Amino acid sequence: MSSETIERPVESAPARWVRCAGCGAVLYARRISRELGVCPECGHHHRLTADERIRGLLDEGSVVELDHDPADGDPLGFTDTVAYPARRAAARAKTGLREAVVCVRGRVEGRPVVLAVMDFRFLGGSLSGAVGELITRAGEEALRRREPFVIVSASGGARMQEGPLSLMQMAKTSELIGRLDAAGVLVVSIVTDPTFGGVAASYATLADVIIAEPGARLGFAGPRVIEQTIRRPLPAGFQTAEFLLSRGLIDAVHPRAELRARLASLLAVTAAAGESTVDGLTDTLPGTARRGSDGGRELGAGVRAVEADGVVRDPGALPEVDPWIAVRGARDIARPTAADYLGRICSEFVELRGDRLGKDCPAVLGGIGLFDGAPVMVIGIRKGHTAAELGAADFGMASPAGYRKAARLMRLAAKLDIPVITLIDTPGAAPGLEAEENGQAYAISDSIRLMAGLPVPTVAVITGEGGSGGALALATADRVLMFAGAVYSVISAEGCAAILFGDASLAPDAARALRVDARQLLELGIVDGVIPEPDGGTQSDHDAAARALRAALTGALRELRALDKETLTRRRHTCFRSFAAD
Template structure:
């Protein structure tokens, strides 16, 4: 399994100093390593940074102001191992020039002000003791009082044993501080560096809104040596690394050190709802009158909606949004590739966008499970919607799916529960929601992201309780009756408008969205911006009342 990257001490070499990368064994010019942000240019290993180096790399020049919190002193247990605890503290202070294992500052990243708490592994392994817990909590309280986002950079071996149960209590203290930021709608970001274990991993490191990690950074509650000794099992390659955690849905992003500043800046810019320049948007065209939507053969409409050339969610995102950062994982069991989502800006409006992702080739479709989510996908979308609610950001969903994954594992993972939870969540989410059926809307799997203040549909989209093939097999007992079933189900855009399931239809370019992705994206963007601006003008109580009345009215018998 991977080990933390490190370099040897510089070796004098005439006018230059050289270091050896312990990850790959290469001899590196020290100044070259420093210019490369202490990332090995040969193997890419991210070597540890001091708190000062980290702040210098992340913050805008000249923006750092130390918060100057008093650092608690004391030896609550009178602890002595090979030397007294006060002596260890004194040696750590002397060796690092720091008062404790975390540095708390006020600063800015690409002009966005924030509070930052940055840990330094050199100070007693970045261990979490009373002083560290107090400083993290004080940083959170400052962020709360000044309504600034909080960035926490972690590097820790766990709780400080020399302080016993007092160190353990810091997990509760810091978790409470983050809860108060949640209640106040203050954004929080955690940057995981190698290593982050124990009490830090099980508290503030993993409780932030967004978790970013450097490549190869390890995160876990128990260390790998403890796990191996306890279970007597060989751990898988890359266990507890950032890449392992990303695949298993525990973190949002893995970014190389050179990419951290812009990635964090994008997240801060959206999460803090800072005003930005309003970009020009075409005049929206949304058809409300069903008679103005051309009639088409139902089976032809199904084939049109399923056309693999139609733009995917990620393509729409690239054409419509600025500064988009995809967020991954449900923080429970995994990351479902059939649903993508994240934070970005559309014509200056910060928002959360979530959508089903298919593909154009067999390889892409297979990698995305043909756009059929498993429970982790619905839980991921729920997590992102809760984040939108905390930050007060509107939600846009793009729907193009045959339906939820019908497999055994999905059922074992609670597919029905995951879908039901989304329906309940969206019914009361206290921010505007606009859903758009961009292609195929299949059954409850599609409905799980389509409970909204306004539902739009592309003119070439379809939306149904079941696929025509499934309906034909059940009711006609003949799969060949699918065209007949499609006609009976009334699933085209015109019928959706007639039935009140869709509130408006977005006309597609000639030949359909698949013929001109840029034109389709422009039409979609114009419609979304218009509807979001109108919905954002409503107070939350009025918004929720209108949404619930809309849902309650489906199929209601007139008085």
């Protein structure tokens, strides 16, 4: 742990007592060591050395240091109060490190990773030519092995003593992340305090998943520079992990004691992508006579129709219902929504948050889960069952940030080659001044376009309300299913009645005219199948509803996983191309 955060004497006389940099408490050194450098009094996370980080994250006995030894450089012949080579030599003598990053291979609960860990003690963890080279070589090792690449950052930024050559390391490492993206290799960033400048503006924020320790600061410009520029004090908590999480810039904040377990869960759900196999792919489930008049979704002649998934595909098998009664039932506050289903259909789930542009929409819940032992990206609408929960989730109305978060997760699913499941229950996209100022229409259209072209299987399920383009943004899928008590419409019945009938009280008539219920939507070819509900609707038995949903998803994914990427996208195109008003 750094002498900047915990007081300790020289190495020849190990400290028995240390002072917490957070609260000032004097603590027994062995106690704070047992707590992984976290103050037991105030929770302040003190800095760790690279070696301490590696021991805390990787399985004992699994660590293999990567044999990389880049050449030293002094491209500018730089001298401030001390010549750069002398300053670097002093850092080596003090820390015992070759450079400000240590790169190793190892395992996290048995899962292989390549790990690059920065050490702030070495010239403030600054990004030099050697550091950039070491990180790039470690990333190339991950690329060669097709193993996840995990970066633990702690840096003040680019190393000034190397001038523009240090700046070029930002480009080199960013290009590396692009190559890992193209190859489908997971990249995880663990942000520790502090992470600023060129490191923050390159590999630390380009990862697929960004996790931070409590209180860790991340930003391009440091707080002193910002305050000097704007000439006013910064808000409390500015640039901290918690601040960043609330603004959709990172995925999670986890205490140090939980980091290893959280990383293990993430590696488990993503590693399963390359390990899982789907049995019985030849016994594909039916896909005939569905959306589109040209049969673009047919599986071909001779495919055996297996109804084990319990999905109804014959409109005549569904009872006729009053569409207005269906609308009111679909809005029942007790109906399960995405958060209720996730714990019942996924054995593991790692939530991912934020649009990476400054916001995190509470109405959109998404992340990677294990479904029948295989990874899936699940994106759903969060609603809630009480007035407080509904308000916190913006009543299930996604903002532009929500659709951009969904788009980010869809792109990650495409990179990792895993299916996308969407669970939809929304009255529509969020209206209002802020939504329009932030490009609601653009966010929805981009999500529709992206989903229509995804090279992975996609299954959308309307679990309650399917409101307008806000629902379609998550429903441009290979298979669109809906629960029997759900509805799907171009506009709310009240909105249609007010606009076209001139009287919002005529909503029941509008609902009938719009044909929003499951039976009529199946007859129109808008959905591929209908999932029956337990007696009393899904609101009466969440467990039974989840079992029905699981069976339907299992069937759809078994079928779709058997198709290659070109066939998936071609059939999706043919389906949506075929819709007409005849």
